Amino acid sequence: MNILAIETATAVCAIGLRTTDGFELGWVVDEDRHHTEVLTSSIARALAQLDLRARDLDRVVVDRGPGLFTGLRVGLATALGLSEGTGCSLVAVTSLELLAHGAHEEGTRGTLVCCVDGRRGEVFIQNFRLDDEVTALTSASVAVPRAVVIEWATNGAPVTFTGDGVERYLRDFAAVPNGTLEHQSVPSIAAALRLGATREPVAQVEPMYLREADAVANFSTRQRS
């Protein structure tokens, strides 16, 4: 199965390709939120590099968030266009589970708290247990970093923190005496390829926003043009 993975939930934009012949490549194509400019051209280059055309794709895997809204829109619209255009299947994964599976592959074990930077002083967060498998302990939610830090410092149990939300609020998270900071901070494209190969395809991908649109909009409106 030829699989393309697209990850645009953070400031980093990454793609991965795994071919039927077993080749697997992952690229970080941009690190500074230029998703619109780099994504499609990078996919075209990656396909060419493996001597593939878009219509040879059997599946597109996309990170549906939570994360940066602008990046998610670009990634999701691109994944929709590619799967619709070629007729290949579409699979969705979340940025938080990609962080967890990425850490698991790196050998992290125990309790893992994944934090994606949500801007506006908040992080998108989900807790996992990593042993032989990766198990979600909570569902994804929005939290204030300080509250997360206090919760774990009070709890006292050993815990590992990972994600660009941890990097953003490094000083807060470093203050947890029983905490370890993981350095892999972006959702894993290798994990996206692996999870995407086994998941059931979906007809329509729902982005994981975790915030109401009107809260984001702050009642600002524009004129129709």
Place this chain on the structure above:
Amino acid sequence: MVLALAIETSCDDTAASVVDAQLHVHSSVIESSIDQHRAFGGVVPELAGRAHLTTIAPVVRRALLDAGLDPHAPAIDVIAVTSGPGLVGSLLIGLSAAKAYALAWDVPFVGVNHLEGHLFAPLLERPDLEWPIVTLLVSGGHSMIVLQHGPGQHEVLGETIDDAAGEAYDKVARWLGLAYPGGPEIDRLAATGTPGTLKLPVSMTGDDYDFSFSGLKTAVVRATEKNPEVAVADVAASFQAAVSEQLLRKLRRTLVANPALRAVALAGGVAANSALRRGVEELASEFGVVALLPSLSMCTDNAAMIAAAGLYRFAHNGPSDFALSARPNWALAEVS
């Protein structure tokens, strides 16, 4: 036969259309998220963006199926997509999807200016029209007079210095407690009212082609406060007459100054306004030129007009690069 697929997502409408190089429209699909914005009295960018993401793939699929094409391998030669101006979060969805379809089908794509799209709308219904023409482009976001020497050859003569005409309609409608969008509501009420009941100032009397509507809105507020007995229908009729008067006066100036003009066209959402359509018809017959009044579905945002502009731009400027980004403030004057 050269076939274009066009995608338009610059504001609250998700639209897709298939048009051929002879400008025959094979399909045109529009899905609006306007119902979600009504309560806010204007388009909420975040809501619009979320709606586009949900509707983009089904809308494109339907446009292809309606045109009798296979959605997974359509015989499309070029993809046209609005890349500006508009809401950036909305533009990005259409643009990203268009690039992905282009990659999927291995066809070129071209970024189109939304305003130039509006200028091409009259051509879809009158491909035989003679040049030069003048177009009054009026919508919720824009109000301008554009001289067109030929397809794609435009010169902006004047534009609004403050609010767009449609914006003034929405603001006055809100003041009168009418539903959003305000244009159709005021137009409907004005039909039963008497223009001139409310004394409103005549503005922008200078010898230029610019508009101003924000003072008019303020004048309506003051005059209704001072004369609370005036019926809403009369307020609507008075306001509508004042807006049309200013727009038509500048249009008349253009016709006087450019005797070579062969037609006068209306474009944009406010082109659906009955007073304006009547006024343009009268002006056209007075000057002996053709009145180009596109059907209502061609006045408001649609993807067929983007296809028409895209076919022209692709033929003259070639394809766009995958690195193309959205241009939320892309001015018509920068298009060539």
